[in-house]
Amino acid sequence: MFLESLSTIFLSSLLVGAPAQAGAPRAPAENSKLSQMHRSIDAWIECDDCNESQQNAVFKAGQAAVPVLVQYLREGPSPEKRELVRRQLVSAYHDLKEYEKRHPQATVPLSEEEYVRTYLDNYSARYQIRAAAALAAIGGTEARSAVEAVLRNPLRDDVKAALASALQRMRSR
Numbered sequence: 001m002f003l004e005s006l007s008t009i010f011l012s013s014l015l016v017g018a019p020a021q022a023g024a025p026r027a028p029a030e031n032s033k034l035s036q037m038h039r040s041i042d043a044w045i046e047c048d049d050c051n052e053s054q055q056n057a058v059f060k061a062g063q064a065a066v067p068v069l070v071q072y073l074r075e076g077p078s079p080e081k082r083e084l085v086r087r088q089l090v091s092a093y094h095d096l097k098e099y100e101k102r103h104p105q106a107t108v109p110l111s112e113e114e115y116v117r118t119y120l121d122n123y124s125a126r127y128q129i130r131a132a133a134a135l136a137a138i139g140g141t142e143a144r145s146a147v148e149a150v151l152r153n154p155l156r157d158d159v160k161a162a163l164a165s166a167l168q169r170m171r172s173r
Helices: 002-012 028-046 052-075 079-102 112-138 141-151 157-171
Strands: none
Touching: 028 052, 028 112, 052 112, 052 141, 079 112, 112 141, 112 157, 141 157
């Protein structure tokens, strides 16, 4: 429990906001609108104590948000974000081990590799689970096709359950 609490605090302090996706040049107003939508998606996906307005901002973006959500569903966070989180997890692990030296009752039962892998996997799963929830709320052919395709891949049980639930919601519309 102690380890999970500290890791939750750590994950809630992560930086939000990925660089805009590469592609064809866009008009400044369109860049600004897409950038704001991307920030809204990232803020909701990364939040710990989400509020309804964060979620609604993503759902309100509608079909415009689908390509970003599909990418997150398929790939999770960007390699840059994964690396940032990996570094922060390594640092957090070392901090926990230092704390353990002064407080022997607060042992860290995982190796550094296990700790980083576990929490990095959780971070990636959050992206997939929330992307699936948003795609289910938005709906559409592209969203459903993406969920169906990813559901055929080997997945963690929690991610698989979230995708199956999202697909069920889309089919019941």
